[in-house]
Amino acid sequence: MPWGQRITVALPDDVSVALHRRGYVEYDLSAFYLGLLENGMTFFDVGAHVGYFSMLAGEAVGPDGKVIAFEPTPSTFEILAENARSLENVTPVNSAVWSEPSLITFRDYGSGFSAYNSAFQPRLRQSLRANIVESTHTVSAVTLDAYVSEHKCSPDVVKIDVESAEMHVLRGMTKLLSGPRPILSLEVGDLDVPDAPRSRELVEKVCSFDYVAFELCEGRAVPHRLRDGYGYENIVFIPAERTGEVGPRSRALAG
Template sequence: MIMIGLMKRLRDRPDFRAHPLGALGRRLWWRIRWRTGRRPWILPWHDGLRLKLDRGGPSALIYYQGFSEPDTAALVRAYLKPGMVFVDVGAHIGEYALLAARRVGTTGEVHAFEPNPVVFEVLVENVRLNGLDQIVARPWAVSSAEGDVDFDLDPEAALSALAWRAASADRARHVQRVPAVTLDGYLAGRRADLIKIDVEGAELLVVRGSGSLLARPAAEAPVLIFECALHNYARFGYSPVDLFRLLSDHGYEVWRFDRSRGLLPQTAEFPAGVTLNLVAAKDPAHLALLAATR
C-alpha cells in the first residue's frame, strides 16, 4: 500500500511524467546524499545561479524538477522586468528571490522575508553566493499588525508559520518570538510590482496588512501570487471565501495559472486537500502579461 501511494504521488510530478527512471534516480540519490554526508550542497541552477540546498522538502523538489513550484517560477521569470520590485513573503532559502533578482537586474529591488532563523541563514548565504546586492533579506514575519509574534518552528522548515494557537507544553520549545511588519508599513511610499505570499495559512493576515498597498490605482497596484490551501487556512480560522472577498473589495480578480492553458478563472470553492498557487490582479494590462506566460 505504501508503494502504491508513493507511485500515485510520483505520477503527478512533471519530472516523473517526462522521465520516470531519471526521476526515480534523482530521488534515490537525494536520500543517499543526505544519509552519507552533511556538507552543504550547492547546486548549479537556472540563469547562471548557484543554490545552496537544505534538507527540506522544497529543496528536494528543486533538485528533482528544477523548481519547487514550476508554475510560480514561470510567472516570476516571465512577469518581472528590469527595474521592477519583487516582494517575497515566506522566501525560504531564496529560490524565487534569486530568480527575481536576475529579472529585475541592478536597477530593480527584491525584498525577501524569512523569519525561520535556520532557513534565513541559508537565504543570506544564497544571496552572498550569487553576489545579488539588489536583494534585501529580512528575518521578519509579515502579518496584519507590527510587533513581536510567536513563530512555530516546524521540524520540516517549510511548514514553519506564525503560531495559530497557544503552544502546548510540548510545542512551546519550538515557538520563537520574531518581529513582524505589515507590507503597508514596510512599503509605504515605495513601489511594488509583484508580491509572492507563501506563509502556510497566514495569507489572510498578510493581505489584511496590505490594504493601502492594494488600494493603489490599478496601474500601480501589485500583482499577487499566493498559496491557497483549505487545511492551512482553517487553522487560522478562515476560508478562501474570506480572502477572495477581501481581494475583491480592493478590485482584484483571482485566477489559477496553468502553463499549458494560461490563466483560468478561480472561485473560492474547490475540493478539500487541494493546494493551489493563485494569482490576483486588478489591472487588465497586468492580466494580459500574465496570460501570455508559458
C-alpha cells in the first residue's frame, strides 16, 4: 500500500483486484481520512472487509490510537485478522453491526463477490445477481451503542460500509450520534435492493441529529445537496458544531 504496509487480499473480488493493482481503493475517502485522522484518535471500521481502511486508520492514528474493525463473514474475517495481526492498535471483531443485539442471517456471495456480502441481496445489477451462488451464515450482531458502553471506547470517526444495512447501523448508534457525536462516513447508492431504504432516507436520518452532509472531491469535503437518487459514493457527516474543524483538508496517496 502507499504507506509501505503489505495487505493480504481475497482475489478475485472487486476490492481485492483494485488493491492488487494499485495498492489502494476509494481514492477520495482514503485521502479524506489521511487528512482527518490524527495520532491518538479512535476509528470504528463498520464493514471492514479484508481491512484496507482499518490498516490505513491504524497507520494514521498511531500507537496511541485505536481501530475497531467489524466484519461478520467468517472467511473474510480470517483475512482481516491476518492483516491486523502485526498491528497492535487494530482490534478485529467477528460480528455484524445492527439495530439491536441479535443473531442474523448473513449472505456470503463467494470469493468473487465477497465485497458485497450482506444481510440483503447484493448491491449489483440484476444481470449479475442472477449468476451468484450464495451461502448463508448465522452471525452475531451488536449495536455500536452497546459496544461503546461495554468496552468503554468512544469513536472519533466511524466508517460505515455495510451493503444495504446502513439504516440498521444508524438505529443502533443513536446515543453516539446524540452524545459523543463522531464524524461519520456512509456509503450510499440506490440499486433497488429489496427492503433496503433509499439513500436519501439515510442522509436525512443522519442530518436529523444536527449533522451537516458533505461529499468528497479529490479527498476534500465540499457541501452536499440532498438528491432524490444516488450512485455509489461516500457521504461524510460532520456534527454541526464541528464543521469548522475539518475544512478542505486531504493528503495525497503517495508513497
